[in-house]
Amino acid sequence: MSKKFLLAVAVLATALVGVASAEINWRAYEGTTLNVMFNEHTYAQAIIAKLADFEKLTGIKVVYSTTPETNYFDKLNTALSSRTGDPDIFMTGAYQTWEYAPAGYMEDLDPYIKDSNKTSAAYKYDDFIPGIINALRWDLVPGHAVGIGKLWALPMGWEINTLTYNKKIFEAKGLKAPKTTKELYDVSVALKEHAGSGTYGLAVRGTRDWGTIHPAYMSLFATWGGKDFEIENGKLVCKLDSKEAIAMTDYWVKLIKAGGAPQWSTYGWELCGADLGAGKAAMMWDADRGGYTQNVKGASAEAGNLAFSGIPLPEGITVQRSNLWTWAMGMNAYSKNKDAAWYFLQYFTTPEFMLYSGTEGACTDTPRQSVMNSKAYKDIVGEAEGYLQTFAEVSANASIFFTPQPYFFETTTMWAEVLQDLVVTNKYASTEEAMKQLAERLTDLVSDLEVK
Amino acid sequence: MSETGETLDLNKLPFKTRVRPYLIVAPALIITIGIMIPFIMAIFLSLTNYSFRRPSFTFVAFQNWSRILSSREFWHALWVTVQYAFFSTVAEMVLGVCIAMLLNSLNNWFSKFLRVALIFPLMIAPITATIVWQLMLNSSVGIVEKFLNLFGVYNFPWAAAPATAMMTVVMIDLWVNTSFVMLLVLAGLQSLPKSPFESARIDGGSAWFNFVNLTLPMLKPSLYIALLFRLMAALQEYAIIFGLTKGGPGDTLMNLSLTSYQTGFKFQRIAQSLPYILVLWLIVFFAAKFIVKKQRAAQRQASGLES
Numbered sequence: 001m002s003k004k005f006l007l008a009v010a011v012l013a014t015a016l017v018g019v020a021s022a023e024i025n026w027r028a029y030e031g032t033t034l035n036v037m038f039n040e041h042t043y044a045q046a047i048i049a050k051l052a053d054f055e056k057l058t059g060i061k062v063v064y065s066t067t068p069e070t071n072y073f074d075k076l077n078t079a080l081s082s083r084t085g086d087p088d089i090f091m092t093g094a095y096q097t098w099e100y101a102p103a104g105y106m107e108d109l110d111p112y113i114k115d116s117n118k119t120s121a122a123y124k125y126d127d128f129i130p131g132i133i134n135a136l137r138w139d140l141v142p143g144h145a146v147g148i149g150k151l152w153a154l155p156m157g158w159e160i161n162t163l164t165y166n167k168k169i170f171e172a173k174g175l176k177a178p179k180t181t182k183e184l185y186d187v188s189v190a191l192k193e194h195a196g197s198g199t200y201g202l203a204v205r206g207t208r209d210w211g212t213i214h215p216a217y218m219s220l221f222a223t224w225g226g227k228d229f230e231i232e233n234g235k236l237v238c239k240l241d242s243k244e245a246i247a248m249t250d251y252w253v254k255l256i257k258a259g260g261a262p263q264w265s266t267y268g269w270e271l272c273g274a275d276l277g278a279g280k281a282a283m284m285w286d287a288d289r290g291g292y293t294q295n296v297k298g299a300s301a302e303a304g305n306l307a308f309s310g311i312p313l314p315e316g317i318t319v320q321r322s323n324l325w326t327w328a329m330g331m332n333a334y335s336k337n338k339d340a341a342w343y344f345l346q347y348f349t350t351p352e353f354m355l356y357s358g359t360e361g362a363c364t365d366t367p368r369q370s371v372m373n374s375k376a377y378k379d380i381v382g383e384a385e386g387y388l389q390t391f392a393e394v395s396a397n398a399s400i401f402f403t404p405q406p407y408f409f410e411t412t413t414m415w416a417e418v419l420q421d422l423v424v425t426n427k428y429a430s431t432e433e434a435m436k437q438l439a440e441r442l443t444d445l446v447s448d449l450e451v452k
Numbered sequence: 453m454s455e456t457g458e459t460l461d462l463n464k465l466p467f468k469t470r471v472r473p474y475l476i477v478a479p480a481l482i483i484t485i486g487i488m489i490p491f492i493m494a495i496f497l498s499l500t501n502y503s504f505r506r507p508s509f510t511f512v513a514f515q516n517w518s519r520i521l522s523s524r525e526f527w528h529a530l531w532v533t534v535q536y537a538f539f540s541t542v543a544e545m546v547l548g549v550c551i552a553m554l555l556n557s558l559n560n561w562f563s564k565f566l567r568v569a570l571i572f573p574l575m576i577a578p579i580t581a582t583i584v585w586q587l588m589l590n591s592s593v594g595i596v597e598k599f600l601n602l603f604g605v606y607n608f609p610w611a612a613a614p615a616t617a618m619m620t621v622v623m624i625d626l627w628v629n630t631s632f633v634m635l636l637v638l639a640g641l642q643s644l645p646k647s648p649f650e651s652a653r654i655d656g657g658s659a660w661f662n663f664v665n666l667t668l669p670m671l672k673p674s675l676y677i678a679l680l681f682r683l684m685a686a687l688q689e690y691a692i693i694f695g696l697t698k699g700g701p702g703d704t705l706m707n708l709s710l711t712s713y714q715t716g717f718k719f720q721r722i723a724q725s726l727p728y729i730l731v732l733w734l735i736v737f738f739a740a741k742f743i744v745k746k747q748r749a750a751q752r753q754a755s756g757l758e759s
Contacts, residue, residue, distance in 0.1 A: 074717045081504040099720065103505045197606045198592040208700035209718075262591040263612035265701040271590070280592035406505060410719040421702040424613050 024120050029340035030059030036344070037065055037079065037087040039072040042293075043156040043327050044091060046361030047348050054347050060340050080105040085334040088341040092330045094135045095210070097152040098404045100330070102140050107331040108150040112342040119346060124370070127351055132158050132367040135326050135400050142405040142449040143231040153328035154349045155367035157289075157357070160322040160398045161215040162390050163312065164276060164291025165283040168305040169194055177309040181220070181251060184312040188259025191282040201259035203272035203281035208420055210412035211268060214402070216285035217252060217419070218323040222401035224248035224314050228411070229403040229446070236405060236446045240415070241432075241439035248314075250431040253422045265420045277302055287325065288391060289364045295384050296362075308386040310394050322398040326367070365391070405449060411442050491733075498726035505720050512723075520727045525703070525711060529728065533707040533735075535618060536693075537686040540625040544682050545675070547626065548633025553663075555634075556641045567638070570631045578628050582695035585624045586611075611696045614704040621705060624692050629685070633678045640674025641667070670754050676747035680740060687736050708732040 038044035044066055051062050065087075067075050076090055080100060092100065100106045112118050113125050125133075132155050139149030163184075165177050173194065178184040188201030205212045225244040229236045239245060256264050261275065273290045275281035277300025284291055288308065293299060295306040311320040329348070331341045347353065351370050358366035359376045371377050382388045402408065418438045421427045428434035498516055502509040520526045551570065555563050573581065588594045589610040600608055611620040644667070652662050690709040693699060699706040699714070706714075708728050716725030 077504055077717060077720060083507075099505065104507060197601060198590075198597060200592075208698045208702075262607040263589075263609060265612045266586065266697055275592050278593060407719070413714070413718065417700065417702055420700050424609075424701045427702065 023122075024116075024118060026058050026343065029337070029343060031061075032337050032340040033061045033063060034089060034337055034340055034344055035063050035087040037067070037072075037076055037090040039091045039327070040066045040068045041091070041327060042362050043357070046357035046363055047156075049361065050348070050353065050356065054344065057347070058340075058343055060343065062344065080332065083334045085332055085336045088332055088335040088337050089329055089344055090332065091156070092153055092328055094146065094153075094324075094326050094328065094400055095214070095402065095408050097136060097138065097328075097330065098408050099406050101138065101150075101152045102406050105333055106152045107333045107335070107338060108152070109154060109331065109342075109345070110151045112346075113151070118339065118342055120350075122350065122352075123346060124351055127368050127370050128155065129367055129369055129372070131324070131395075131399060132326055135324055136328055138404050141452050142446070143229060143236050143403055143451045146400050146404055153330035154345055156327045156329060156349070157363040158324060158326040158365045158367055159287035159289055160324060160365070160391065160394050161219040161286060161311075162288045162291070162322065162394050163283060163285050163309040164288070164294070164306050165309060166276070166279060166281075166302055166305050167307045167385070168302070169279070169282045177307070178312045179309075181312045181314045185251070185255055185258065188255060188283070192259055194282055195279065198262070199280050199282075200261055200275075201282050202255065203261055203267065203275050203284040203286070204256065204264070205269060205272060205286065206256070206261070206264035206267045206420065206423070208265070208413065208416050210409050210416065212416040212419065213412045214323055214325060215269075215287055218401055219285075219311055219321065220252065220314075221245065221248050222321040222323060223311055223317060223319070225317070227403070228401075229405065229442075231451050234451055236403070236443070236449055236451060238411075238439040238442035238446070240442065241436045246432050246435045249419070249422070249435055251314075253419070253431060256423050260423075265424050274300075276300075276306070279305075288387070288394075292364050292381075292384055292387060293362075306384070308384065308390040310390050319397055320394050321401060322394045323401045324398045405446060407446055407449070411445060414438065414441060414445075494726050494730060497723050498730060500723050502723040503721055509723070516724050517727050520724065525706070526728065526731075528703060529706050529708045529711040530731070532618075532705060533687060533709075533732065536622065536625075536689055536705075536707055537683060539618070539622045540629075540686045540689075541679065541683045543622065543626055544630045544633050545679060547630045548678065549637050549675070551630070552634045552637035552641055553667075555638060570634060572631075573628050574631050574635075576628070578624075578691040579695045581628050582624055582692045585627070586696055589620065612701060614701055617697060617701060617704045621689075621692050621696055624696065625686065625689070628692070629682060633682060636674050636678040637671065640671050644670050669750075672750035673747055673754055676743055676750055680743045680747065683739055683743065684736050687732065687739065 038047070048064065048066075051064070054060070055062060072091075073096065076092075076096075079087060080090075080103075083105075097106060113123070119125075133151070134147035135158075136146070136153045136155060137149050137151050138144070138146050163177065169191065170176065173190065175187055175190065176183075178187045184202070191199075191201035193199055194201070204216045224247065226242060226248050227239045227245075230239050231237070240249075261267050261271075261281065269286055269290055272281070272284050272286050273294050276284040276291065277294035279302045291306055291308060295303055297303050311322060313320065329345055331338065331345060335341050351368050354363075354366055354368045355371050355374060355376065357363040358368070358371045359374075359380050364381055366372055366377065378388065402412075405411075415438065418428075418434050422431060422434055428437075497509075499511060499513055500509045501512050501515075555567055576584075588596050589608075591597050591607045591610075597606075597608065600606070609616050611617050648666050648670075649662060652666060657665075688709055689707065690713065693705045693707065693710055694713075697705055699710045708731065712725045712728035712732070714725075715728065716722045
């Protein structure tokens with residue numbers, strides 16, 4: 001046989017293997033019933049809208065529940081701790097995986113992705129934006145950064161925290177979008193009661209939980225150079241008493257007092273967005289899609305008047321560091337239908353589905369590079385002034401700036417409590433005193449964590 | 453002996469008759485077991501390090517109890533619980549009695565309308581009422597803020613400041629639950645005998661004399677029932693505080709229920725959360741026992757069995 005013939009056979013064989021592995025048997029788990037727990041969110045709605053297609057393709061029946069975010073994680077915590085395998089799949093965030101994965105509730109997804117019998121070649125794992133998919137990887141060692149270790153969940157979408165401002169109000173007052181922290185403070189003060197009592201400059205979250213720390217506050221904290229924890233002598237040590245942490249927090253407290261919502265300590269993302277949309281707040285620093293949804297035609301009184309800008313920088317700092325949030329889906333390690341559950345996860349994170357969710361499904365910040373580059377996505381999302389530009393600018397250095405550790409919700413709740421005390425009480429003589437006491441308490445709290 | 457002279461053998465009673473006493477108590481027994489299992493488990497788990505984070509747990513004796521009872525958080529939570537229960541229960545009892553007396557003394561279309569309208573808040577879930585109130589009290593879009601603006605009051609902090617947070621949650625509790633007290637008192641007022649009041653009127657007794665010496669003593673059983681229900685619910689309050697401030701600002705409104713919930717579910721330290729709730733149970737138990745004892749005495753007094 002000639003060499004050409006052998007080469008031709010080899011090429012043909014490779015092609016055939018390629019074809020065989022390109023498409024998996026989607027009917028392999030026909031008749032299985034999967035239980036899925038969703039948080040009430042646009043991301044979940046996009047999946048629910050396409051459930052019938054999935055069931056038709058696979059023959060797998062999906063039973064789902066949606067729960068409002070206030071109670072979602074309580075319900076999920078209880079369900080997972082029962083170790084019954086119900087739900088098979090659940091929505092989660094990256095921070096939650098720091099609790100669930102060490103407790104053994106989450107399945108490592110890497111083996112499924114690498115198995116060509118279970119994962120279609122069209123899945124294109126490498127198409128996920130590295131910063132987003134890596135936010136869901138962790139080696140389970142408290143203090144070690146995300147990005148290494150097993151993959152605990154797959155992203156549905158993500159959010160960075162940027163400034164949304166009302167260009168109509170800014171134009172009327174002759175102001176420009178703030179680029180520095182000093183400008184942000186001055187503009188917030190200038191916009192206090194811009195349209196009478198109850199109106200104000202800047203909407204940011206202030207409730208007594210982690211939700212207050214992780215968006216704008218943590219983004220500026222990281223940009224300022226602050227760190228929450230560091231490993232010292234094999235132990236986690238809280239660094240909220242550092243020079244940067246105290247200076248940033250002091251600025252934040254003054255900013256809220258001077259230009260924040262009068263009832264800041266009761267403000268979650270819903271009230272921040274509502275005030276921005278109603279024209280009561282001239283700016284909002286929160287998840288970018290929060291501002292985006294208020295700007296969609298018909299969604300709010302100020303729809304069409306909102307524009308987007310990056311993180312205002314402190315003096316001497318040139319890099320914007322937005323803290324990142326991602327909604328994701330994980331698999332219950334106790335699930336009795338793991339392979340069918342993987343089909344579900346796979347189907348609803350394919351480039352094809354994510355093009356739908358990123359455009360028609362209104363899940364604006366797609367985790368897929370191919371979707372982000374698509375014309376359909378750019379046409380829809382690009383309609384909002386400055387959105388894509390800000391997104392590109394800020395997302396370049398966006399990451400999770402919290403130190404992964406399983407007491408995340410406890411430490412951030414205590415952090416938010418001190419922030420509230422600093423803004424609305426005279427409990428502490430100074431920000432420095434408050435942050436030093438907080439750092440001491442948090443170091444004590446995490447002292448039983450083993451840092452291998 | 454039976455009528456025929458035969459000895460009645462109880463063992464020969466039909467099966468259905470013999471098991472009847474057991475069947476009668478069975479539902480109560482099942483409910484008691486249903487209540488006692490989690491209660492006993494709670495006591496047991498409070499002596500362990502049980503957590504959602506770990507697949508297993510170990511016995512730690514009174515470690516959780518001693519740590520919690522010596523912590524500032526516990527005593528602060530206890531103080532908030534007592535304050536909330538005191539302010540909301542007293543205010544609801546006073547307001548409820550006043551409104552019921554007013555409605556009872558009037559008998560026109562307006563009082564009939566009010567009797568129905570004032571029950572509406574009871575039909576709304578407290579968490580829903582809290583969210584509606586949160587919007588009404590909002591300084592940017594709230595209708596209460598607009599109303600206060602008419603009197604020159606701007607940006608009243610309501611739940612956002614420690615000084616006014618307790619007042620705000622008690623106010624919402626009043627809105628939701630005063631009508632419960634009003635209903636019970638109104639029913640009590642309408643069941644009072646007329647003759648003592650007619651005698652007092654003939655003797656020239658004033659309205660205040662009638663209220664203090666006739667209405668109040670005869671109304672005591674109804675008042676104790678209202679007090680029992682409201683005090684127990686106020687001691688355990690969760691929905692209004694969580695819905696409005698999540699216990700903030702700072703830890704201003706962190707009562708025993710919220711602290712226990714936060715420790716158990718948010719922080720996943722179930723065993724450490726149980727002493728809070730067991731202490732709350734003790735308080736509710738003894739308070740309820742005391743009120744029930746008083747109610748029975750008042751009932752006997754009102755029935756003329758005791759002087």
